[in-house]
Amino acid sequence: MTRTFMTRLAVGVLAAGAVAGTVAAVPGVAVAASSAPAAGSTVTTTASATTATTAPASNPLCTPAGFAAAQQVVEAALAGRVSALDALSTAADNPANHLTAADRQTLQTSITTVELPGIQALQPQAQQATTCRALRLVARAMVVNFRVYIVMTPQTHLTVVADDETYVEGVFVNLEPTISQAIASAQAQGKDVTAAQNAFTDLKSQVAGAQSLTAGQAATVLAQTPSGAPGNWQAFLGARTNLVNARNDLHAAYRDAQQIRTDLQ
């Protein structure tokens, strides 16, 4: 898994490198590649292990003859980031999720007042560039200053998940007294509530476990910044592991709730 992930990431780096590399050596890409995130995660992921990001073919050098093509590549890369940021803004602004007000505001501020205007400001610079050096500066800023794909994207989505899990945990916690009371009432009537009680004990344990796993995850994820990349990749991987495990706990709690209801009927 680790090897596969590293390989795929390297391909991803190459893909981006092809964009910036089109305009010559790209320091930002070199930095990213030199400390590519190690997989390290024990999470079983959904993506196919064989799925690879296809690196676009491009000339790694910006030459006078190839300048126009290089310029188009950079402009396309900028446009792609604008689209990605728009999607992230929509996700952060979606009232259907359970982002806390503070987390929603933090994400929106970062996306709409820093990232998006920053990338958009580079677009005319790329269009107006007339030399490889100028184009290279734009490409580097696009990659290094904003980190749309390896910071902003996982940051937004992981924060949504963390807050969603916190919400579901709250639902379960508030059910616990009601469940306890129902079990006690059934027991007082002579019903065997052993299974229900065991399920309830497990439910509480699962919810507590989920709470422990999600505690502080949103804050940790939100603390990551573009300047911390690629070193902060591990923070995202760690958060993912905790959130996946918390999700599993919540599913177990749900199964317990089903069991309790069945047992008390």
Add this chain to the structure above:
Amino acid sequence: MTTRKLAVAALSLGVAATLAACGAAGSSHVVQGTVPPASTPTTAPVTSSTTAPQGTATTAPSGSQPSGSPSPTSADTLSTTTLNQVAAELGTLDTNLSTADDDLNNPQGDS
């Protein structure tokens, strides 16, 4: 109604009331997943309903930010509705987690 049935009904109502107070019914995907969910969302059970007594109340989860107004729920369908709502929340959670998972599995480039 027997006391035992009353207890079951009270439990069902409590569960439903809590979820309704939280506005949990209106789940929807924040971001469309680009890969299959990390796991199959829990399937809500289909069960018979119970009649809930009036006056049972629960409180909304602390620390959450309800995003929607509570919707009136028929006492006859509280049990199924409640667990369906929990299942829906977990299904949405799976989808969102899958999206985040995909971000990390398939980073687009180095930025």
